[in-house]
Structure formats: C-alpha cells, structure tokens
Amino acid sequence: MIDVATLIQSGAEQKNYPKGTVIFEAKTYPKFYYQIVVGKVKMNNYSESGKEFIQNIFTAGQSFGEPPLFIDEPYPANAIALTAISLLQISKEQFFVMLYQHPEVSIAVNRSLARRLFFKAVMAPEISAKEPEKKLLALMDYIKNHSENPLDDTPFLIPMTRQQLADLTGLRVETVIRTIKQLEKEGKLQIIQRKIYR
Numbered sequence: 047m048i049d050v051a052t053l054i055q056s057g058a059e060q061k062n063y064p065k066g067t068v069i070f071e072a073k074t075y076p077k078f079y080y081q082i083v084v085g086k087v088k089m090n091n092y093s094e095s096g097k098e099f100i101q102n103i104f105t106a107g108q109s110f111g112e113p114p115l116f117i118d119e120p121y122p123a124n125a126i127a128l129t130a131i132s133l134l135q136i137s138k139e140q141f142f143v144m145l146y147q148h149p150e151v152s153i154a155v156n157r158s159l160a161r162r163l164f165f166k167a168v169m170a171p172e173i174s175a176k177e178p179e180k181k182l183l184a185l186m187d188y189i190k191n192h193s194e195n196p197l198d199d200t201p202f203l204i205p206m207t208r209q210q211l212a213d214l215t216g217l218r219v220e221t222v223i224r225t226i227k228q229l230e231k232e233g234k235l236q237i238i239q240r241k242i243y244r
Contacts, residue, residue: 047109047158048081048151050134056144058136069125069133070111076121079141081109085131089123090213100213102162103128103206109158115141161192178225181215183234186244201236201243208242 060083063069069080072091080087087110089101101123104110114121115138136144145152168188190202204211208226212219226242229235236243 047107047154050083052144052148052151053081053134053136056136056147057140058134060132060134062132063127063130065127065130067127067131069127070121072122072124073120075118076111076114077138078135079109079115079138080111080125081134082106083132083134086128087125087131088128088210089125091123098213099216100210102165103210103214105205109155112155112159165192178215178217178221179229179234181217182211182222182225182229183244185211185215186235186242190244201238204235204242204244206242 058079058081069087070076082104084106087104089104089110090098091101092098102110111121111125113119145155165188169184186204189204189206193202206214208222209219211217212222215222217225226235226237230237234244
C-alpha cells in the first residue's frame with residue numbers, strides 16, 4: 047500500500063516473525079504502523095465461550111491495525127502471523143511525520159481504510175442473513191472483485207481455508223464444508239484438488 051522506499055526512508059525497519067507470532071494483542075495500545083512484505087496475518091478476537099472470530103486476513107502489500115493509531119484507542123483485536131511473515135514497521139511518531147511530509151501517502155492510507163469500511167458495510171447484511179450460501183458467496187465475490195485480476199475469465203482461487211471462511215462468516219466449519227459441496231453441485235463454484243475456485 048505505502049511505497050516501500052518511502053517507508054524505509056521514513057525510518058521503517060523490516061522484521062521477520064515465525065508462524066503463530068502474536069504481533070499485538072487486543073486491549074494494548076498501538077506503537078507501530080505495520081505493512082506486510084511476505085506472508086499472511088489474521089486479526090481475530092474471541093467470544094466469551096472461546097469461539098474465534100476472524101475480523102480479517104491481510105496479505106503481502108497490505109497494512110493492518112491502523113485505526114487505533116489515529117484515535118489513541120487500544121486494539122480491538124489480536125494480530126497473529128498465519129504464516130512466517132516479513133513486516134515493515136515504523137513507530138507511531140515517525141508514521142505521522144511521514145504522513146505530513148508525503149500527502150500522497152496520507153491519501154493512500156485513507157483509501158485503504160475506506161475500502162475496509164466498505165467491505166464491512168457490504169458484508170454486514172450478508173453476514174446477518176440466515177442462509178450460509180449467501181454469506182459464503184458474498185464473501186468470495188468480494189475477495190474476487192477486489193483481487194488484482196477481478197475481470198479475468200479464469201476461475202479465481204479463494205485464498206482461504208474452510209476454517210477461515212467459517213471464522214469470517216460466523217458459520218461452523220461443518221456448515222461451510224457442506225455448503226461448499228452443495229454450491230459445487232449447483233455449479234456456483236469449483237473444487238480443484240481441494241482448493242475452492244469461484
């Protein structure tokens with residue numbers, strides 16, 4: 047999202063973390079801006095019963111955890127490395143200096159935050175729907191339409207596991223598995239070597 051050279055010139059450091067590393071925990075206050083170079087990060091929290099709810103999954107080129115930086119509030123969720131990751135991180139203070147010095151960066155950050163708000167607004171009615179088919183298709187279509195090549199006619203690989211789809215939609219993984227099989231029978235998606243294509 048933010049040009050790597052600009053981040054490094056502004057004081058960002060590259061850090062590597064193994065899979066499973068907790069980058070930050072819910073209820074802690076932000077100290078850094080994070081941008082992924084390689085790997086995947088999930089933001090999650092848990093219900094009182096211990097059920098995990100994944101807020102989002104971020105991949106290379108994306109940033110995560112920015113909103114609390116702007117409002118001096120604690121993180122509402124945890125950030126955990128889903129794979130081995132490489133991050134660029136810059137301190138909160140240096141991040142704001144960079145935004146003032148580079149207005150185009152500020153616009154890019156605003157665009158990214160607006161895209162996430164849009165995602166939540168689009169998904170909220172679908173997630174509240176009772177039909178698991180609607181929830182899953184809405185999520186998959188959003189992911190496909192906001193990928194690098196959304197207009198390509200070839201089937202699009204949904205880059206998530208069935209468990210991750212369940213966590214993002216609030217469904218049980220068993221329901222996701224059953225629903226995906228039904229959607230395949232109806233020709234609404236394809237399963238190729240256990241991978242989901244839409």
